[in-house]
Amino acid sequence: MRRLLAALAATLVVVAGAAVVVPAHATTTRVTASAYVQTSVVIGTSARGRPIRAYYRGEEGAPYVLLVLGQMHGDEKDGIATARWIRDHAHPRPGTGVWVVPTLNPDGNARGTRTNGRGVDLNRNWPTSGWSGAGRGSRYWGGPRPGSEPETKAMIAFLTQVRPDRIASIHQPLRAIGRGGHGKWEKRLARFLHLPRRHLGVGNPSGTDSPTLTAWYDTTLGEHGAATTIEYGARTSHRYRTKVAGRGILRAARIH
Template sequence: MTKIKRFKNIFLVLLLIFILNSNATSGSHSRHNRIIKKAIALHKKLENNHHWSITGASNLGNEIFIREFGQGPKTVLIIGGIHGDEPASVIAVIKLAKQLEKNPGLIKNRAVLIPCLNPDGLSIGTRTNGNGIDINRNFPSSTWSSEYIKDHNNPGQEPVSEPETLTAVEAVNIYHPAMVIQMHQPFGAIYPDNNTPIEIAEKMSLITGFPISHDIGYTTPGSLGSFTAQHKNKIMCITYELGRVDREPDYDAVTGSLIEAINFP
């Protein structure tokens, strides 16, 4: 083989790798967008369902919905869509609501559901809200910091500067949850905090196959989890990471695991 021919072959192989890679990226991107559209459509339907109440409004004036199920002694607050680009976290909470609507006897405690805390982010497919703030860095805890490295982690001017954060804080103050479950993507793992007995995470892991982890791998100042951890009521908090944003989890399994969690406290 001549030198020129060899270079030509190497060039063609590199070109092929580039094309395959960019196809995979755009495929992943369009799958993610499709799931976002699905979440938006399901969330929009809540407007016309009188069982859902409006508990707040976002920066851009989008409605934040809430609904209670069950009347048991303890309360579990479940929040999806804290980050707008994590659409399965919204769909999972709506699927849970549908199951509890059909089978209210499945739970022995009260469940309070907020399927999408960040409807601005969902509508535009961003992690942050309509004001460019990461709600999960805007909670009132001693760890809150005005410093940030990446734009999508902008914590806001001060704790609870954002109406979405205020909506979540108010839900905690009004409903006094024993446990908060926050739904996220993409890590595909269950993160119980220090207030949460490991047994509950083990049950959830058994149902879904998601492993248990204790370290997300980076600091999260001003997060919802840091707020609940410091709360005087010693609220349990589970961060539920549903896996890749361009994929959908097994929602039936996720629903089953959430019902286990609701019945735990």
């Protein structure tokens, strides 16, 4: 984001092999005379043509940025409420900012399905050493090729530009904070979200990297930050998925 907002008027995001001009989809509001801004961009479109939106709140050019992804699987709804609460209520402290993507899977969200509009599990589609195309037709199919889906491509392009310092990717229903080698960040998430820490695997072969967003980021752009999976329980209260989780993620990232 700190690289994106600094040149927002001229920035291109490459999505599915095409250049999409961000300003055509962006609105920026300066909240005060300072460099605090609120921004909305369309980072790409889904397999069925639905927009994938990202929202920013915080200092323009902030040296420390959090990204919150509310949903990747369309039948895991509660993280969207968290993302929207953060979008609407976060007040990042000076020197920080937060990007919010309520859903990466608007097709699955509309249909209530885990997979995207082409039947691909987006959290098995990331181009890592552990990607597999086995299981076509199942709800865990990783797609015809690694990184094949427009949603994955859009997020890869966006993350490559934004390079957040912390990523919180919200899922359900395993009720845990994923252990991924980011001890202090993970422990803060566990404490503020009242969740245990444990390994969250996807069944990829031993010695390979999971074909997930968090594993891809850690292995590809990990020098820029840490990506962690948050798993809510199957059911959460309205208060938990809004104020408790929203504030907890911001506090864990030291944004709020």
